[in-house]
Amino acid sequence: MVLRTAINSFLILLLLAESFSCQNPHPNRVIIIQPFTGISPSLVAMFYKKVKEVNPNTILKKSTSLPSSAYYAQRNRYRADTIIHYLNHYASADTVIIGLTSKDISTTKGNIPDWGIMGLGFQPGNACVVSTFRLSKANLNSQLYKVALHELGHTDGLSHCPNKTCFMRDAEGGNHLDEETGFCPSCTKYLKNKGWKLN
Numbered sequence: 001m002v003l004r005t006a007i008n009s010f011l012i013l014l015l016l017a018e019s020f021s022c023q024n025p026h027p028n029r030v031i032i033i034q035p036f037t038g039i040s041p042s043l044v045a046m047f048y049k050k051v052k053e054v055n056p057n058t059i060l061k062k063s064t065s066l067p068s069s070a071y072y073a074q075r076n077r078y079r080a081d082t083i084i085h086y087l088n089h090y091a092s093a094d095t096v097i098i099g100l101t102s103k104d105i106s107t108t109k110g111n112i113p114d115w116g117i118m119g120l121g122f123q124p125g126n127a128c129v130v131s132t133f134r135l136s137k138a139n140l141n142s143q144l145y146k147v148a149l150h151e152l153g154h155t156d157g158l159s160h161c162p163n164k165t166c167f168m169r170d171a172e173g174g175n176h177l178d179e180e181t182g183f184c185p186s187c188t189k190y191l192k193n194k195g196w197k198l199n
Contacts, residue, residue, distance in 0.1 A: 029195070031058040031152070032097040034087060036066045039102045039132065043144065047100065050145050054197055066101060072114065077104035080120035083129045091126035096155045098148060099129040118171060121151035128155050134175060143177045153187065156194045161187055 031051060035044045041063075048060045070082035083099055091097045109115035118135060121128030128151035135143040149167050161168035166184040169176060183191060188198050 029057070030095045031055050032090070032095055033058065033060045034090070034097055034099045035061070035063040036099060036101040036103070037063055039063070039100050043132070043140065044100060046141055047144055047148065051148070054149070055195075056197070066103060072106065075104075075106065075114055077106050077114075077116070080105040080107045080117060080129050080131075084120060084122060084125070084127045087127035087129065088125070093126070095126065096152065097127045098152060099127070100132075100144075100148075101129065102132045104133040105129060105131040115173075118175070119147045119151040121154035123154040123159065124157040125155045128152060136175065136178070139178060143175075146177045146180055149183075153183075153191065156191065156196075158187060158190060163187075 033044070033048055033051065035041075044060070044063075048058065052058045066078055067083065067086040070078040070080075070086065072079050078101070083101075083105065087097045087099050104116060105120070106114045106116050107120050116134065117131070118133075119128065119130040128148075130144065130147045130151055132140060132144055135147070146167055150169075153168050158168055160170040161184055163169065163184040163186075164176070165179060165181045166187055167180050167182060168184070168187050169180060182188075183198065192198055
C-alpha cells in the first residue's frame with residue numbers, strides 16, 4: 001500500500017513537471033541572428049544591439065548567402081518557408097534562429113500561391129526570417145525591429161493579436177508598423193512567462 005502510494009505520488013509529480021515543461025519549453029533560449037548577403041552590416045549591428053536588450057543570450061553570426069533552393073525565379077524573390085527550413089538545420093530545442101535579408105520574400109497564403117511578405121515565423125518553431133524589402137526606408141531601423149519581434153513572438157507560440165498597436169498585429173497585406181507601439185499587456189505577459197526581458 002505504501003509502495004503504491006509512493007508510485008502514484010511520483011507519477012503525479014512527473015505529470016506536473018511534464019505539464020510545466022510543455023507550457024514553458026524553452027525559457028531564456030538563445031537567439032541566433034543570421035544575416036544574409038546584401039543586408040547592411042550597420043543595420044545588422046543595430047538590430048543585434050536591440051535584440052540583446054530583450055534577450056541577452058543573443059549571438060550574431062557572419063553573413064552567408066541565401067539558399068539557392070529558396071529562389072523563385074518567376075517573381076525574382078525568395079520563398080520564406082524554404083529559408084526557414086534551411087535555417088532550422090542550425091537551430092535546436094534551446095535556440096531560435098532569425099534570418100535577416102534585404103531580398104523580397106514570399107509564402108503561400110490561402111489560394112494565393114506566392115504572397116509577398118515582410119517576415120515569416122513558424123508558430124511555434126525554432127526559425128524565422130525577416131526582410132527589409134517591404135519596410136519603410138525612412139523608419140527602417142524601428143520597422144525591422146518590430147517585424148523581427150513579431151516573428152520571434154510566433155516562434156514562441158504567440159498568435160496574431162487584434163490590438164492594432166500591438167507588435168503581434170496581423171499585417172493583412174499592408175505595412176502598419178508605424179502604428180504599433182509595443183506588445184499589448186496580454187502578449188507582454190505571455191512573453192515574460194517565456195523569459196523575455198520586457199518592461
